[in-house]
Amino acid sequence: MRKYIFHITITVIATLFAQAGAFAQEGTSKLIRQGNAQYKKQQYADAEASYKKALERNNKSVEGSYNLANSYYEQKRFDAARQQYANTIKTATGKDVKADASYNIGNTFMEDKKWEESIKSYKASLKANPADEQARYNLAYAQAMLKKQQQQGGGKDDKENKDKQKDQKDKKDQEKKDQQKQDQKQNQDEKEQDKEQQQQPQPKPSKLSPEEAKRLLQNLAQQEKKLQEDKMKKVKGTPGSVEKDW
Known part of the structure; x- marks a missing residue:
């Protein structure tokens, strides 16, 4: 950073300045000199205060504006320094x-x-x-x-x-593996179910002895005969038409 200190020779033309204006200019210069002395002693916060007071008296002071920016810079207040340098460029x-x-x-x-x-x-x-x-x-x-x-x-x-591409590939590979595991488990479950069904006792046709078969046939014959008799009774008992004897 350039520690720029102005050395300005001012030619004062008495007819252009009122006495009050001259006093104000002298006060500004005095404060700037004070700030410069503090700056050289690395008293940057004090120098900042002196430059600000000088600018309160004369806000168009290029020297005060520039050196105020320098004091900000030395305090590592770079945003403030940047803004103050920009102000200096506008007025210089x-x-x-x-x-x-x-x-x-x-x-x-x-x-x-x-x-x-x-x-x-x-x-x-x-x-x-x-x-x-x-x-x-x-x-x-x-x-x-x-x-x-x-x-x-x-x-x-x-x-x-x-x-990112690797993560996506790993994710797809893992999803594929999970699906394969799920399919394998489903197939295993189905095989186990089939095996359980095969192991369950299946109904077997009963075998009758000759005597049981004979009795069964006799019972069936008796039931058939009874059904025929009941049928005949129903037919006989059915009311028919009666012809009148005129």
């Missing part, structure tokens, strides 16, 4: 300030390993200052890291796809 008119602010924005993205964003910022820095070799080096480094990340990501995706 000089290309050098814009280039350095863009460079430091790239550094904040590098800290978070956001390679694409850092590449964009370093390119913006080089656009403002094409002679900046540090920005060029960091740009090349970020591009290399992005390429490496993409290669690793692609390899990871391939591995995940292969693992």
Whole structure:
């Protein structure tokens, strides 16, 4: 990160400034100098407070805005630093300030390993200052890291796809094995049922002795005779038509 401290020579034209404005400008500069001294002592939180007070007096102070961003950066508050550098770019008119602010924005993205964003910022820095070799080096480094990340990501995706395909194949194989086991069990159950049925005692035709057969025939003959007699009685007892004797 570039610890950028402004050294500005101001030519004051008395007719353009009121006395109150001059006092306000002096107060802003004093607070910025105080912040710079604290910054050099690595008292970054104190420096932050001084720069904020300076910006309360003059919110267009490029030096106060830039160095406030630096104090955020040193406290590893990269999101806040990034936003403050962006504010500096909006208010700054000089290309050098814009280039350095863009460079430091790239550094904040590098800290978070956001390679694409850092590449964009370093390119913006080089656009403002094409002679900046540090920005060029960091740009090349970020591009290399992005390429490496993409290669690793692609390899990871391939591995995940292969693992997923393997899991699906293992699942199908297991389902097939389970179905085969179920079919085997069903076949075994059916075989056992058939075996049990074969083992059950089957009804056998009874064998009659000659005497039992003779008695059975006699009984059948008697029953047949009785049926014939009952039939005849019914016929005889049936009422018929009677002719009248006129």
